[in-house]
Ligand SMILES: Nc1nc2c(ncn2[C@@H]2O[C@H](COP(=O)(O)OP(=O)(O)OP(=O)(O)O)[C@@H](O)[C@H]2O)c(=O)[nH]1
């Protein structure tokens with residue numbers, strides 16, 4: 001058999017550039033990206049197919065010490081990606097002085113698992129567009145000391161520098177295997193999921209402090225008509241005061257977010273979109289186990 005296939009599980013701290021990198025490797029904007037940490041909440045598979053390869057990239061939330069139930073569930077999504085990897089792709093933000101050292105036991109324990117595993121490890125030293133060559137060199141030496149057997153590449157996911165080389169390295173490490181998914185599949189997630197993520201991305205971009213973290217987006221209905229998709233979405237918040245902030249004075253803030261989300265959805269779906277957004281208060285949804293079990297699957 002000369003077909004190769006496998007799971008390439010991307011892990012790292014929040015904001016390291018994991019989602020940017022998955023999108024760059026796939027050439028598709030599947031995972032949402034924002035400047036804020038803890039943007040990604042779910043494990044998301046992005047699938048690359050050609051005649052001889054199926055690369056299943058797995059994006060996941062950044063590793064943190066969970067301090068509430070939603071974060072615990074996010075870390076369960078990370079744990080899952082530690083179990084089925086054919087290749088680990090560890091993403092480090094080279095501009096973060098604490099990228100390798102501090103960051104709590106959760107991250108250190110994952111680093112130590114990576115050091116012991118028989119699964120091939122690729123380390124992507126990311127954001128080198130913001131670093132001098134000397135600094136990259138120094139950083140590379142530190143990473144080499146931690147991972148003597150790993151493939152180590154200095155990249156910029158944002159500017160797609162060295163990402164082709166990274167992709168070739170990954171291909172060379174994949175095992176021979178039949179495809180796991182249909183060759184037409186791009187992801188394990190459906191359009192409703194991506195629609196909710198795109199709306200969440202615009203919330204992350206438009207609101208500050210705790211607001212984005214206190215929201216969740218559900219799609220109430222998604223109707224595909226020949227020339228337009230009609231999407232009804234609900235934005236959950238935890239308190240009335242947050243609802244007021246999301247809506248803004250005279251509805252201005254929600255209108256702006258809604259317009260940006262609609263335009264992004266139109267680009268993603270390649271079709272006109274009618275988007276209706278409703279804000280609903282769901283007290284303490286981030287601590288509600290049964291709600292979270294429905295949301296984080
Ligand atoms: N300068 C620079 N910025 C980058 C690079 N890669 C990602 N970023 C930026 O870093 C920020 C975080 O990127 P994400 O891809 O959302 O990071 P993530 O690791 O998925 O973050 P979480 O989902 O929160 O864990 C965004 O503002 C990106 O544009 C890079 O190579 N260079």
Ligand SMILES: [Mg+2]
Nearest residue numbers: 018019039040
């Ligand atoms: Mg992400």
